[in-house]
Amino acid sequence: MSVWTELVGQRHAVEVLREAATDPGAMTHAWLLTGPPGSGRSNAARAFAAALQCTEGGCGRCQACTTTLAGTHADVMVVATEKVTISIDEVRELIGVAQRAPSQGRWRVIVLEDADRMVERTSNVLLKAIEEPPPRTVWLLCAPSPQDVVVTIRSRCRGVALRVPPVDDVAALLVERDGADREVARMAARAAQSHIGLARRLAR
Structure with a gap:
């Protein structure tokens, strides 16, 4: 990586x-x-x-x-x-x-x-x-x-x-890097408006 x-x-x-x-x-x-x-x-x-x-x-x-x-x-x-x-x-x-x-x-x-x-x-x-x-x-x-x-x-x-990165790209990072559930990752990325740090906190 x-x-x-x-x-x-x-x-x-x-x-x-x-x-x-x-x-x-x-x-x-x-x-x-x-x-x-x-x-x-x-x-x-x-x-x-x-x-x-x-x-x-x-x-x-x-x-x-x-x-x-x-x-x-x-x-x-x-x-x-x-x-x-x-x-x-x-x-x-x-x-x-x-x-x-x-x-x-x-x-x-x-x-x-x-x-x-x-x-x-x-x-x-x-x-x-x-x-x-x-x-x-x-x-x-x-x-x-x-x-x-x-x-x-x-x-x-x-x-x-x-x-600002696409929602799908942020969700994929949360799945691959943090092991987040795919649907949770997508919801978090969308709610965070693709802000990676915020999306990560929401997914957790």
């Missing part, structure tokens, strides 16, 4: 990210992953981070993959916030981390799950770090839509758009 397994209904996005993880010519240092709630932006960012650290492009079994997905890899930093905005001090701290060379992995990866929560002044602080990153640092920014991020940041990132 690879790191991409849970990204159901996202074939195009997975193809783009998988190619970048395995082909240096397709790789860039800053990414913007967008999609509506439930599309799996955060899951896609974590899967991509794992694939970047994995020598096989995201096997899902090695230490690099398992520690990244578990949130314990030394060179992968995931930032999520419950606050209305991300502060300048928080971004400056991230920039400091981003300047360090990876200690164990192939890349230093910074995942900013709520990039849309930066005001323009904070975005401008991040902009220089994205424009001139160290050679082994990758920024993965997540937001509901490209328009939720200031244009200067957006223009320096490669965009990957995710969509």
